Structures are given as C-alpha cells and as structure tokens.
Amino acid sequence: MRSIPLDGRIGIALGSGAARGWAHIGVLRGLEEAGVAPDFVCGSSVGAVVGAAYASGRLDAFERWVRALDRSQVVRNLDVAFRGGLIKAARFFQFMAEELPDGDIEALPRPFAAVATDLASGREVWLREGSLHDALRASVAMPGLITPVARRGRWMVDGGLTNPVPVSLCRAMGADSVIAVDLNTTLLGRRFPQPAPVSPGANAPTVAASTVEATEDGALEGSALWSVVHSWAGELRGRLRGVAASESYDLPSIYDVVANSLNIMQVRVTRSRMAGDPPDLLVAPKLANFALLDIDRAAEAIEEGRRALAQALASGG
Numbered sequence: 001m002r003s004i005p006l007d008g009r010i011g012i013a014l015g016s017g018a019a020r021g022w023a024h025i026g027v028l029r030g031l032e033e034a035g036v037a038p039d040f041v042c043g044s045s046v047g048a049v050v051g052a053a054y055a056s057g058r059l060d061a062f063e064r065w066v067r068a069l070d071r072s073q074v075v076r077n078l079d080v081a082f083r084g085g086l087i088k089a090a091r092f093f094q095f096m097a098e099e100l101p102d103g104d105i106e107a108l109p110r111p112f113a114a115v116a117t118d119l120a121s122g123r124e125v126w127l128r129e130g131s132l133h134d135a136l137r138a139s140v141a142m143p144g145l146i147t148p149v150a151r152r153g154r155w156m157v158d159g160g161l162t163n164p165v166p167v168s169l170c171r172a173m174g175a176d177s178v179i180a181v182d183l184n185t186t187l188l189g190r191r192f193p194q195p196a197p198v199s200p201g202a203n204a205p206t207v208a209a210s211t212v213e214a215t216e217d218g219a220l221e222g223s224a225l226w227s228v229v230h231s232w233a234g235e236l237r238g239r240l241r242g243v244a245a246s247e248s249y250d251l252p253s254i255y256d257v258v259a260n261s262l263n264i265m266q267v268r269v270t271r272s273r274m275a276g277d278p279p280d281l282l283v284a285p286k287l288a289n290f291a292l293l294d295i296d297r298a299a300e301a302i303e304e305g306r307r308a309l310a311q312a313l314a315s316g317g
Helices: 018-033 046-055 059-068 071-076 090-096 132-139 167-173 222-240 254-276 298-315
Strands: 010-014 040-044 085-087 112-118 124-127 144-146 149-151 154-158 177-181 281-283
Touching: 010 018, 010 046, 010 167, 018 046, 018 059, 018 177, 018 298, 040 046, 040 167, 046 059, 046 112, 046 132, 059 298, 090 132, 112 132, 112 167, 124 132, 132 149, 132 154, 167 177, 167 254, 281 298
Parallel strands: 010 040, 010 177, 040 112, 085 144, 177 281
Antiparallel strands: 112 124, 112 154, 149 154
16 A cells, blocks of 8 residues: 555644645545554644644545635635734634634644744744644734734744744654655746846836835835735735736736745745655645635645645655
8 A cells, every 4th residue: 555664653744835735635535545544643834724624533524615615705704904914814714613613732633733933033833732723823824914823922923934844743743654745846937927128228117106105214105005005905805806916017916926935935945844854755746736825726636635645655755
C-alpha cells in the first residue's frame, strides 16, 4: 500500500493555501481508503481549519458543507472591517459553526494543534488548548485581508507567515513519521501582463493623483488612503463574485500583487524549513490554477488532493 515506511505514530501536517486548502480533504479521504489514520493532526491557516474538522470527527459534515459553498454565501457572511484587515471573519465562523462547532482543543477526539504568528515578535505560536474557533481565526488571519486576533495579550496573524507546513509541530507532538501536504509548490511562475514599453522621454504610467497623494512629511492623506482601501475592498468583492477588476495600464491588480506576494513568501519559507526538517512523505497537489478565493471549486480541489496522495505513495514521497 505504501512505497515508503511510515513507522510508529503518524502525524499529518496540513499546509496553508487559502481556497486551495480543500485539497486537504481529498488527501485525508485517500489516507482513510489506504487504511492510514494519523495519530496527530497539525495545520497552518486553512490547513488548521480542515485539520480541525478531521480531528473533531466532523470531516463528513464539513466536506458536505464545503462542496455546497458558493461565492454568494461567502460574500453574505463577510463582516467588513477597516482596522487590521478588510474582514473580521467572526461572521464567517458563525456561518461555519454548525458544521464545525467550537470547543476546547484539548477535548478533541484526536490530538490537534494549529499554527499562528505573533505579530509583534514574528515568532510562530503553537495553539494546542483553549477555544478551537479562536485558534482557527488566529491561524487564518491573512495579513491585510483578515483582522488579527487577540490571544493572551498578543496579536496573532496567519500561521503561514512562519510555518506554512508544520512538520516540526507534528514531531514535537510525538509523531515518529510525518506526512506533509504542501499546497503551494506549483504557484511560482504565474504569468502577469507584461509591462508596456516606454519610449524615450515618455513618462511611465503613474497612479492617478486622486488615488494616492502624499503630504509633505510623506504620509498619505486621509481621503487618498480611503480611496486605496475602497479600491482594494471593491476588488476583493469583485473577485469573490467572479468579476475581474479592470486595470488602466495592464498592471497586476492589487489583489494579484497581495496574493502572489503571499505565495512567494510561503513557498520560500516552506522550502527553507523542509530542508532542515523533511517529512517522511510529501504530498504536493498541483493547484496553480486556483486563485486565493476560489472557495467554490471544492470538488476539483478535493479530487486533486486524492490524486496527489496516490502519486506520492506510488513514487515514495
């Protein structure tokens, strides 16, 4: 069944990756069919959410909920904020609560932990006790998009900033062998519109003065800053509804710049950490065609998770 040995107690490290995270469900289903039941479940960002559903024994209900999601439901359950991020996410977790109820992490049927990042120190934080929903909200608090979460006097943000695929956390919990699911391996190299050539003496395209204006001390004017925030929020809403924003100069959109910058960071951090602490089996779904907010493509992502697991087992990781 397995091309490489997975000895002793098995841990699974479910990586970050926003909407690509539904692929974790396919990996877990494939493991069930192969007769492999991880003893420890660790997750970062969306990996923490799917891992929590599995560790809670609620994966069946959670998968049904995920497969039925559409963008209009997500838009209706976003609580817009203008401090710390564009979304509070509290309303979305209320929306999700019926399929993944809150409770104490330490009371879950299977040992579970989530990764978050301390916004002040930059250190990764392992969340292994207390409110499950609080831990998940902290782990998914994507910078600029979802507001940070206060926990024990510290502001927490997305675990993908410091440990996108938490192999080390699985080992710390007691795993002898670790299966890692990395959702971001195929993301770099995405094509963007090429910058238009600028003829000698011509001015390069600039952002309209009505959008960003600086005061003498370099600070953005309040009205200009509001314009930037309004543009970013509008583009986010458009993306969730499946509408691409237009760009006057074929520049990558704000959404694309933020999303791909996060992808670059997570890929680089993951490569560095796995070089020092490689997993025993690496599962790498091919999800380059999935955007950050493609939450309505669960069926495709789940199937790709199954396929990637089968390939990893056949090739020996």
